[in-house]
Structure formats: structure tokens, C-alpha cells
Amino acid sequence: MKNPFRGFSAILYKEFLVVLRDPLTLFFMLFPPLIEMIAFGYALDNDVKHMATVVLDEDRTVESRQIIERFVNTDTFRVVGEVRSVGELAAEIRRGHAYVGLQIPPNFTRDLRAGRNARVQMLIDGSSSTIAGSALNTAVGVAFRESVVTLLGETGRRDLPFEIRPQILYNPAMRSPNFFVPGVIGVVLQIATTFATAMSLVRERERGTLEQLLVSPLSRWGLMLGKLIPYLCIALFMATGLYAIMHWLFDVPIAGSFPALMVATFVYIFCLLSLGLLISTRAQNQMQALQMSMIFIMPSVFFSGFIFPRETMPAIFWWVGACLPTTYFIELARAIILRGATLADFWTHLVTLVGMGAGLFALCVFRFRQKIG
Amino acid sequence: MPDTMIQCENLTKRFGHFTAVDHVSFSVAKGDIFGFLGPNGSGKSTVIRMLCGLLEPSEGRATIGGFDVAKETDRIKSLIGYMSQKFSLYDELTVHENLQFYGRLYGLSGAALKKRYDELIALTHLEPYLTRRASLLSGGWRQRLAMACSLVHQPQVLFLDEPTAGIDPVARRELWDLLFEFSSNGITLFVTTHYMDEAERCSHVGYIYLSKLVVCGEPDALKRLPSVNPPGTRRLDVTCEHVTTGLKAVRKLEGVQAATVFGQSMHLLVSDALPEQALRDELARVGIPQADVRPIAPSLEDVFVALTNERENGAAK
Numbered sequence: 001m002k003n004p005f006r007g008f009s010a011i012l013y014k015e016f017l018v019v020l021r022d023p024l025t026l027f028f029m030l031f032p033p034l035i036e037m038i039a040f041g042y043a044l045d046n047d048v049k050h051m052a053t054v055v056l057d058e059d060r061t062v063e064s065r066q067i068i069e070r071f072v073n074t075d076t077f078r079v080v081g082e083v084r085s086v087g088e089l090a091a092e093i094r095r096g097h098a099y100v101g102l103q104i105p106p107n108f109t110r111d112l113r114a115g116r117n118a119r120v121q122m123l124i125d126g127s128s129s130t131i132a133g134s135a136l137n138t139a140v141g142v143a144f145r146e147s148v149v150t151l152l153g154e155t156g157r158r159d160l161p162f163e164i165r166p167q168i169l170y171n172p173a174m175r176s177p178n179f180f181v182p183g184v185i186g187v188v189l190q191i192a193t194t195f196a197t198a199m200s201l202v203r204e205r206e207r208g209t210l211e212q213l214l215v216s217p218l219s220r221w222g223l224m225l226g227k228l229i230p231y232l233c234i235a236l237f238m239a240t241g242l243y244a245i246m247h248w249l250f251d252v253p254i255a256g257s258f259p260a261l262m263v264a265t266f267v268y269i270f271c272l273l274s275l276g277l278l279i280s281t282r283a284q285n286q287m288q289a290l291q292m293s294m295i296f297i298m299p300s301v302f303f304s305g306f307i308f309p310r311e312t313m314p315a316i317f318w319w320v321g322a323c324l325p326t327t328y329f330i331e332l333a334r335a336i337i338l339r340g341a342t343l344a345d346f347w348t349h350l351v352t353l354v355g356m357g358a359g360l361f362a363l364c365v366f367r368f369r370q371k372i373g
Numbered sequence: 374m375p376d377t378m379i380q381c382e383n384l385t386k387r388f389g390h391f392t393a394v395d396h397v398s399f400s401v402a403k404g405d406i407f408g409f410l411g412p413n414g415s416g417k418s419t420v421i422r423m424l425c426g427l428l429e430p431s432e433g434r435a436t437i438g439g440f441d442v443a444k445e446t447d448r449i450k451s452l453i454g455y456m457s458q459k460f461s462l463y464d465e466l467t468v469h470e471n472l473q474f475y476g477r478l479y480g481l482s483g484a485a486l487k488k489r490y491d492e493l494i495a496l497t498h499l500e501p502y503l504t505r506r507a508s509l510l511s512g513g514w515r516q517r518l519a520m521a522c523s524l525v526h527q528p529q530v531l532f533l534d535e536p537t538a539g540i541d542p543v544a545r546r547e548l549w550d551l552l553f554e555f556s557s558n559g560i561t562l563f564v565t566t567h568y569m570d571e572a573e574r575c576s577h578v579g580y581i582y583l584s585k586l587v588v589c590g591e592p593d594a595l596k597r598l599p600s601v602n603p604p605g606t607r608r609l610d611v612t613c614e615h616v617t618t619g620l621k622a623v624r625k626l627e628g629v630q631a632a633t634v635f636g637q638s639m640h641l642l643v644s645d646a647l648p649e650q651a652l653r654d655e656l657a658r659v660g661i662p663q664a665d666v667r668p669i670a671p672s673l674e675d676v677f678v679a680l681t682n683e684r685e686n687g688a689a690k
């Protein structure tokens with residue numbers, strides 16, 4: 001019987017040499033993901049902290065300074081300047097020098113002492129809804145706390161009549177990197193790996209070496225597997241690097257088991273590389289390969305739940321997401337990294353990914369024609 | 374015929390409405406050096422690709438060693454070596470690595486690979502370049518490496534698509550010496566070329582023009598064809614100064630049927646009725662007093678020109 005993997009070791013040998021010899025390919029495979037990871041990671045951080053705030057303190061008392069202090073202590077606000085009038089306050093926000101303007105009216109302390117309703121005025125730049133929402137929440141919280149403390153003092157009670165004790169499981173600090181960074185890794189891996197393999201067969205076609213391979217007894221399985229494995233090794237190496245950045249730079253701990261995470265990554269990368277190969281069996285030149293890769297990459301960015309939750313999407317986009325390996329990987333990775341889930345908890349995701357990988361790989365083997373033209 | 378290596382019958386390839394190869398039939402015997410000639414775009418590479426099983430023929434069939442190239446592609450793979458027109462080495466790999474790769478691709482390993490590797494290096498004299506990247510080799514050495522790569526599995530037929538294109542004359546001669554060495558080892562060679570001097574060295578030649586095979590046979594037999602030597606004519610070589618001026622002048626003479634420049638001289642096909650003196654007089658008239666005129670046998674180029682003209686005239690009628 002003929003060996004179905006004829007020529008595999010030769011292709012493996014050659015492909016490793018070619019990839020490692022070509023510093024440009026290697027660079028373009030490894031470097032952009034690092035930059036994308038760092039850029040995305042920071043850009044998607046919507047924990048709002050230290051918002052530029054201007055203050056108009058018309059009262060100038062110990063109490064007024066104290067209340068400003070309370071706002072700053074929340075870590076949400078940062079005083080960047082003082083102004084003399086309400087007009088200036090609004091102007092600072094309009095000019096983009098500050099997001100928030102805090103106005104303490106002249107009779108603030110007097111009202112407070114007299115037990116009247118003491119008012120602080122806050123101007124918030126609503127152009128960014130996330131920032132405005134966060135400022136509003138924090139400010140309301142500060143006011144509420146101050147009121148309660150005052151009321152407790154007046155009634156003589158030492159504890160609150162009613163209290164909710166929320167306990168946030170997983171990501172207790174509710175930091176957004178913990179949510180975004182695993183998704184970023186999924187997307188970044190897809191961009192790097194799909195492009196890399198999409199190019200590899202196309203390049204041989206353009207150079208004419210493909211003809212040379214086709215007249216040899218090389219089998220299709222041997223060719224595809226030999227092309228895939230070197231990139232699999234590089235991508236796994238890269239993934240390890242990305243997890244290291246996630247851990248050390250973004251301070252996102254891996255709650256679950258690292259080996260489990262690597263298993264998920266391995267299967268996911270296999271899917272992506274097979275997808276890249278599938279593209280390269282069809283594309284006639286590098287430009288086509290690039291465009292076809294983009295067709296698969298864009299939906300992964302939007303419909304995988306990487307940024308926008310899939311639950312709130314229109315059904316059609318939800319279904320698009322359901323067809324993408326990235327969706328399953330991101331859910332799986334978040335579960336393992338944030339919630340310490342095991343592979344057994346998410347076996348359906350893993351099985352789906354394995355199925356997709358096997359299907360895509362088989363498809364690219366069968367779609368590959370051992371003829372030219 | 375047990376000694377037929379390549380056999381084509383009405384081999385045809387169409388790309389859409391365009392017919393790149395049109396009902397081509399010929400055969401090549403074991404051990405031949407078959408030279409395949411034709412202008413650019415005439416279909417040479419397309420024939421080779423079909424013979425190597427890379428392209429599906431639209432019509433007709435071809436066999437190599439008795440195996441159908443389209444239906445038994447796997448069987449012919451071990452019989453043939455192929456060096457494509459834009460070879461097609463891995464530039465990032467060294468000479469050594471390229472050869473190792475092709476060896477492994479054909480299933481060689483260990484001692485067998487080592488033995489074959491040493492043989493090929495000795496044959497092609499690539500020894501001094503083993504650690505050099507393929508991209509840094511000069512044209513002649515690249516082609517040697519490419520040949521070595523296409524010979525790793527000891528094929529019985531070697532297809533070479535313009536192996537000497539863009540190579541200097543010395544390297545070209547050396548490459549042909551190498552080809553004769555392969556041939557003496559019993560390998561059948563199928564070579565495309567644009568060089569007539571290379572065609573003269575082949576044991577058999579075929580000429581393809583506008584997708585159709587015009588002629589096929591041994592060079593000497595072709596030169597004796599009646600349509601190349603029309604009755605009542607003779608071929609002359611005229612060596613003189615100002616060849617182009619002379620050519621224009623003699624073309625106007627009654628009895629000069631064809632005239633082409635050939636290096637420092639011109640080749641004429643003249644009717645027997647035209648005396649040599651008439652030529653000399655005409656040349657003297659345009660200011661060329663000295664001319665060396667001698668009768669010659671037709672060259673292969675004359676053969677191809679004559680047959681192409683004949684075919685075109687035939688088609689016009």
C-alpha cells in the first residue's frame with residue numbers, strides 16, 4: 001500500500017529551513033501580533049481612571065476642600081486645574097482640557113452646617129458615553145456615601161439599615177483587561193497564522209516550485225501536513241509569548257491550568273492554519289490570498305464576541321459568530337483564564353474546535369488539485 | 374514498439390477558446406535527444422506540462438514508457454524528471470539543502486540518499502558551491518543544480534524547458550556536454566530551446582508553430598526534404614561587407630527566392646537559372662565590390678523557415 005504521507009518529511013525539512021531562513025516572514029509573523037496585542041490591550045481598557053477634572057471652588061472652606069478630596073480619592077478624578085467662573089469651567093471642557101467640571105457654590109458649607117440641602121454642581125463631557133457613565137456613577141456614589149454618613153451621625157445609628165453585599169466572582173476588581181486580553185489573543189493569533197499559511201503555497205505557485213513538487217510522488221496529505229507543522233510550532237511559541245505578556249504586562253492571572261489553555265490554543269491554531277492552507281489552495285497570487293484572508297478575519301473581529309457581546313447581536317450575526325473558530329476559542333480561553341474552568345467544563349467548545357480543525361484540514365487536502373491551470 | 378519512450382497522438386490543449394496545442398503527434402525513442410523548437414507562445418511548455426501530467430490534455434493522449442500521462446500520472450512520476458522553464462529552486466536553501474530536499478521528496482534517505490547525492494555532485498561538479506545559497510549562484514550553476522535536483526530519482530526521461538535561456542555561451546556549451554553525458558547513460562532527453570546550434574546537436578528535432586507541429590525528424594533527414602530543397606534551386610552563402618545593404622539589393626533580383634542575414638554573411642535560396650555573376654554585379658552596383666560566394670547545404674533554420682512559409686502559403690490558398 002502506498003504511504004498516504006509520502007514526501008511529508010521532505011516538506012517538513014524544507015519548510016522549517018525556508019521559514020527560519022526568511023527573516024522577513026518570521027518578523028511579519030511574530031512582530032505585528034506583539035504590537036497589536038499591546039495596542040489592543042491598552043486601547044480596549046475602558047476602566048476609566050484619573051479623569052482630567054477642573055474645579056471651581058467658590059466656597060473655599062475646609063469642608064469644600066474635603067469634598068474635592070473625596071472625589072479625588074475615588075481614583076476616578078484627577079484635578080488638573082482651578083478656574084474662576086462657571087463660564088471658564090464649561091470652556092475648559094469644550095476645549096478638551098478636562099472631561100469633568102466640579103463646581104462648589106459659595107454657600108455650600110453654610111447649607112451643610114445648617115442641615116439644608118447642600119449642592120455640588122458637576123459638568124460632564126458626554127461625548128464619550130463610557131467616560132460620562134463612569135464619571136456619573138462615581139459622583140452619585142460619592143454623594144450617596146456622604147449623605148448616608150451625615151444621616152447616620154444625626155440619627156445616632158452605627159450601622160446601615162439595609163445593605164447589599166455583592167461578591168464578584170472572577171475578576172473581582174472588574175478590570176476590563178481581564179475580559180479583553182484573552183479575546184485580543186484570539187484575534188491576534190488568527191491574523192498572524194492565517195496570513196502566514198495563506199501565503200505559503202501561493203508563493204510556491206508564483207515562483208514555479210509548485211510545478212516541481214507536483215511532478216514528484218509527494219502526496220497531498222504529506223504536502224499539507226509538512227506545510228502546517230512548522231507554522232504550528234512558531235504559532236505556539238508566539239502564543240506562549242502572548243500569554244506571558246498578558247500575565248506580566250496586563251496583570252491578568254491565569255486562574256485555570258496553563259496546559260489546558262495550551263491544548264485549547266493548539267487546537268485553535270490548527271484550525272486557523274488549515275483555513276490559511278485552504279485559502280492558498282484557491283488563491284492564484286499573494287494579493288488574492290491577502291484579500292481572502294481578510295474576508296475571514298473581519299467577521300472574527302466583530303462577531304466572535306471579542307468586543308461586542310454576542311447575546312445582544314441580531315440573530316444573523318450570532319450565527320455568523322457560531323461558525324467562527326475564534327468565537328469558541330475566545331469563550332474557552334476566557335473560561336480557563338478568568339474562571340479557572342477545566343476543559344471538561346467546556347468540552348463542547350473543545351470538540352467543536354477539533355471538529356472544525358479536522359474538517360478544514362481535510363477540506364484543504366481534498367480541494368488541492370494536483371494539476372495546474 | 375518497445376523502444377518508444379514518449380508517444381503523443383493528437384495531443385491538444387485549449388485554454389478557453391484559445392488552442393495552445395493543436396493535435397500534435399510525434400514519438401521519441403528511448404535514448405534520443407529530442408529538441409523541441411518554436412517561437413515564443415507556440416505551445417512548447419504546454420506540451421511538456423501535459424507530458425509531465427501537470428496539465429490535463431483537452432483532447433488526444435500521450436504515453437510515457439507505455440503509461441498514459443493523464444490516467445496513470447502516479448506511474449509516470451518515477452519515470453520522469455522535469456526542469457521547468459523558470460526553475461524553481463528554493464532560493465533560501467543552499468545547494469546542499471536543495472539536493473537533500475529533492476532526494477527526500479523522492480523517498481531517498483540514509484545511505485541511498487548519500488550515494489545518489491555524491492554521484493550527482495560528482496556529475497555536475499557542484500562540489501565548491503555546496504554551502505552557497507541557491508539565490509547567489511550564477512545562471513549556469515543554478516541550472517546545473519536544477520538538473521541535479523531533477524535527476525535524484527534516476528528518471529528515464531528528462532524534460533528540460535529552455536535549460537539554456539539567459540546563460541552565457543561557455544556555460545551553455547558546458548551544460549550541453551552534461552546533457553550528452555546523461556544521454557550516454559541512457560536517459561531520454563526532451564529539450565526545448567530557441568538556439569539553432571543546440572538544435573543541430575539533437576538526434577531528433579520537432580518544430581511547433583502557432584500551436585501546430587510543423588515537422589519532426591532527424592536534422593539531416595529534414596535538410597534533405599524536397600520542400601526545403603525545391604528542384605531547380607540551390608543555396609548560397611555570400612560573405613561580404615555591408616551585409617544588410619547587400620541583402621536589400623539581392624532580394625530584388627529575379628531568381629532569388631529567399632534571403633536572410635546569417636552573422637557576417639547572407640544565406641540565399643536562388644534558382645539555378647540565376648548565374649553567380651549576376652549576384653556579384655548587383656552587389657558591385659550598390660558599392661560592394663568584394664563578395665565570397667559558395668554553395669552550402671541548408672541549415673536547420675532554413676528548414677524551419679522553408680516549412681513555415683510552405684505551411685502559411687498552403688493555408689492562404
Ligand SMILES: Nc1ncnc2c1ncn2[C@@H]1O[C@H](COP(=O)(O)OP(=O)(O)OP(=O)(O)O)[C@@H](O)[C@H]1O
Nearest residue numbers: 373388393411412413414415416417418419420458
Ligand atoms: N494556464 C494558461 N491559461 C491560459 N493560457 C495559457 C496558459 N498557459 C499557457 N497559455 C498560453 O498558451 C500559449 C502557449 O504557451 P507556452 O508557454 O506553451 O508557449 P512556449 O512555446 O513555451 O513559449 P516560450 O518560448 O515563450 O516559453 C501562450 O499564448 C500562452 O499565453
Ligand SMILES: [Mg+2]
Nearest residue numbers: 417418458534
Ligand atoms: Mg515555454
